[in-house]
Amino acid sequence: MSNSSFGDFNSDNVVSLADLTLLLDGWGTTYSLPNLTALLDNWGQTLSLGGDFMMRVDGTNNVQVKVPTTHTLVGFLASFTGSNISYNTSSLNQVFSGNHKVSHAVATDVGLVGTGDWQTVFTLNSTATLDTSATVNSITGTPECHLAVIANGTHTILTKHTGNSTDFF
Amino acid sequence: MPHTKGDINNDNKDININDAKWLLSHLAQKFTTSSGTENDYTLAEFKEAASCITQDNVFSAADASYILSNIKDTSNYPLAAITAHGPTFPSTDYKYSPAVTSETVSTIDLARTYVGAQSSQCSETNIILLMKNKNVQNNDDYFWTYMKDFNRTDAKANYTYTGDITLLPSNYSNDINMVDDNVNKLMIFVATDNTFSFVKKVKNPEYNSTTNYLNQKNKYKYVYTIATDVTNESWTNLNFVAGTNSIPFISSNWSSENDGKMFLGRTNKGHTYLLVKIKDPINASASILIGTNLINATINTNYLDSIYTEYL
Numbered sequence: 001m002s003n004s005s006f007g008d009f010n011s012d013n014v015v016s017l018a019d020l021t022l023l024l025d026g027w028g029t030t031y032s033l034p035n036l037t038a039l040l041d042n043w044g045q046t047l048s049l050g051g052d053f054m055m056r057v058d059g060t061n062n063v064q065v066k067v068p069t070t071h072t073l074v075g076f077l078a079s080f081t082g083s084n085i086s087y088n089t090s091s092l093n094q095v096f097s098g099n100h101k102v103s104h105a106v107a108t109d110v111g112l113v114g115t116g117d118w119q120t121v122f123t124l125n126s127t128a129t130l131d132t133s134a135t136v137n138s139i140t141g142t143p144e145c146h147l148a149v150i151a152n153g154t155h156t157i158l159t160k161h162t163g164n165s166t167d168f169f
Numbered sequence: 170m171p172h173t174k175g176d177i178n179n180d181n182k183d184i185n186i187n188d189a190k191w192l193l194s195h196l197a198q199k200f201t202t203s204s205g206t207e208n209d210y211t212l213a214e215f216k217e218a219a220s221c222i223t224q225d226n227v228f229s230a231a232d233a234s235y236i237l238s239n240i241k242d243t244s245n246y247p248l249a250a251i252t253a254h255g256p257t258f259p260s261t262d263y264k265y266s267p268a269v270t271s272e273t274v275s276t277i278d279l280a281r282t283y284v285g286a287q288s289s290q291c292s293e294t295n296i297i298l299l300m301k302n303k304n305v306q307n308n309d310d311y312f313w314t315y316m317k318d319f320n321r322t323d324a325k326a327n328y329t330y331t332g333d334i335t336l337l338p339s340n341y342s343n344d345i346n347m348v349d350d351n352v353n354k355l356m357i358f359v360a361t362d363n364t365f366s367f368v369k370k371v372k373n374p375e376y377n378s379t380t381n382y383l384n385q386k387n388k389y390k391y392v393y394t395i396a397t398d399v400t401n402e403s404w405t406n407l408n409f410v411a412g413t414n415s416i417p418f419i420s421s422n423w424s425s426e427n428d429g430k431m432f433l434g435r436t437n438k439g440h441t442y443l444l445v446k447i448k449d450p451i452n453a454s455a456s457i458l459i460g461t462n463l464i465n466a467t468i469n470t471n472y473l474d475s476i477y478t479e480y481l
Contacts, residue, residue, distance in 0.1 A: 075230030098198030105233035141227030148231035
């Protein structure tokens, strides 16, 4: 579920006057009656939308990440429980893949700035399930699915996974 | 012996993009990097080299990003969210030649053509046309040919075909960046010297969306393989298998099919051909059979590059 579907159009996890202003500004173009309904239903609420750093495959086989606006995605490892995954990487260059894993990384100045909402990083051609195990890989010491992120304005790249991030999946 | 942090591929050179690539390949368990010790490191040495950010021999995609951030390689691409999907093509229609990679090659259908980029020689420009079928020993095997860059403009014929394949349009060079229906289909080029080519529009492996304008390569390019007149050849079905949704095996009444119709054929010497019936460029009232010999030779399918996983 996205922030906007709760009426939190500016993704600050609070449904407030700022969201109403955005809605009025975009009425008839970006927003319509269902958005107003969502805003009224959740007015004044602080949303609980899962963790800050998350990873999922949505209902249409998009592999998505959620990174807060304070951070930038600079890499990931997506591992799946099956094998021979097939995927579409139309926006991904330098992607690396085994038969059930896809990895990618970029320099910190060309990462994907977080929006606090789900963003698609690549698309599967058929259904596959992320490996949500917290067990660390015996060689890397890191769980099989993880994100590499950097807090904006800093220089330290962090690894986020189900072992150190609440509600990662 | 101590090793340099970040020298993940153990080439004893400066830390560069290849070290980041090696790390990412290992994370993805890509062929030849899965164990971490393929580059003559012990496992402990590999862990030490790969953990660039910390000293605890724990590493992740973050360490690859750390390397890329410090080397400032110009071929480092931005990471962008996908907001729209490209066009899709019928996945079960043999007229299309889908992309194939080392991860998908084992699952391709028999008797269909696929296209891939082979990077065995550290080159991303070797495009191949690939098919799987039974060899003369009746075992599954690969049949393939290289597709070279196509730059000719001396088209002779401009017929309209109603079969599986079309002629390369005379204005093809003007719309090379357009994603259209011809992107994933083979086409035929008939030159003024009456020579023939199978031509395909493919994604250009050298295209880099972040390269500055002056150095930018085209996003797409045309590649070709020569076809020859094989009208008078005799065909057999020696161990040939036509799979589901596959290109049909040529029959004795091929001349009654539409121009542009594709076939597969095998000579009595066991040579496999991709064939097309076209109008005779010398006598437009007649038709001929042209074909390209797909060689049955060893190919290391592990080197089919993942650049072709995207739609073309």
